[in-house]
Amino acid sequence: METNMIKAAQAITQSRLTVALTGAGISVESGIPPFRGPGSLWEKIDPTEFAHIDAFMKNPARVWEVLMGAMKEILDTARPNKGHLALAELERRGLLSAVITQNVDSLHQKAGSEDVIEFHGTFATLVCMECGSATPSADIRLNALPPRCPCGGIYRPDCVFFGEAIPMDALERSREFASQCEVMLVVGTSAMVQPAAMMPVLAKQNGATVIEINPTPTPLTTGTSDIFLKGNAGPILTRLTEAIPIPARG
Numbered sequence: 207m208e209t210n211m212i213k214a215a216q217a218i219t220q221s222r223l224t225v226a227l228t229g230a231g232i233s234v235e236s237g238i239p240p241f242r243g244p245g246s247l248w249e250k251i252d253p254t255e256f257a258h259i260d261a262f263m264k265n266p267a268r269v270w271e272v273l274m275g276a277m278k279e280i281l282d283t284a285r286p287n288k289g290h291l292a293l294a295e296l297e298r299r300g301l302l303s304a305v306i307t308q309n310v311d312s313l314h315q316k317a318g319s320e321d322v323i324e325f326h327g328t329f330a331t332l333v334c335m336e337c338g339s340a341t342p343s344a345d346i347r348l349n350a351l352p353p354r355c356p357c358g359g360i361y362r363p364d365c366v367f368f369g370e371a372i373p374m375d376a377l378e379r380s381r382e383f384a385s386q387c388e389v390m391l392v393v394g395t396s397a398m399v400q401p402a403a404m405m406p407v408l409a410k411q412n413g414a415t416v417i418e419i420n421p422t423p424t425p426l427t428t429g430t431s432d433i434f435l436k437g438n439a440g441p442i443l444t445r446l447t448e449a450i451p452i453p454a455r456g
């Protein structure tokens with residue numbers, strides 16, 4: 207077994223508080239494209255035109271048509287992969303306290319993770335911009351755009367558009383975990399978007415060991431990450447979980 211994998215397994219075994227920060231990369235093996243890089247969503251769709259709150263407020267039908275229609279189709283059918291399942295297992299074994307995710311796909315919860323902080327909200331719920339009522343997005347058909355609430359108001363997804371603030375509870379809990387954790391597992395994020403990308407830096411500043419999993423180095427790799435495990439989240443997290451011995455009962 208490679209040295210870095212052994213070091214990572216030891217760090218997690220000895221840690222009293224481990225949290226994970228995940229990005230779009232962990233869901234790539236579930237068929238959801240990343241936002242950046244070859245074949246990514248933002249290569250096809252301009253985020254300033256379709257993922258900023260001003261664009262949505264100006265023309266919700268167009269944003270629904272171009273961006274969210276495409277996302278809804280993928281998210282309605284996506285299933286958790288081995289990477290999500292491995293994190294859920296680490297939580298079940300008492301080795302992982304929470305997952306801070308930038309993803310809006312609910313795949314961590316579908317994999318069985320219990321404490322999931324949705325840093326950028328979720329696409330699983332739509333909220334009426336008139337009456338504020340919420341409804342599962344899976345129940346909404348996109349035959350007329352923008353989709354409307356029975357009150358006549360326009361539905362928006364309960365996720366964070368560019369130009370919007372991070373939900374306060376998610377931000378506060380994430381900051382707390384980042385400043386108290388002994389290990390932070392950073393999986394499948396390009397670390398380009400703030401304030402999420404700040405969390406590993408905060409953890410490092412507070413003495414935590416940062417373990418990064420990504421097929422490609424990121425701005426965190428030199429200077430913040432202590433251990434870089436190069437590769438895809440599914441196989442790497444599966445091997446990491448297997449490398450952590452299960453304590454003998456009794």
Ligand code: APR
Nearest residue numbers: 229230231234240241242308394395396397399422438439
């Ligand atoms: N396993 C692990 N990492 C992977 C995999 C994989 N199978 N495939 C790709 N990656 C890595 C890429 O190398 C890249 O570093 O995942 C990262 C994905 O980066 P982004 O697409 O930029 O996603 P993310 O970091 O989550 O973006 C942050 O930006 O657009 C906004 O709101 C959106 O939450 C998103 C935020």
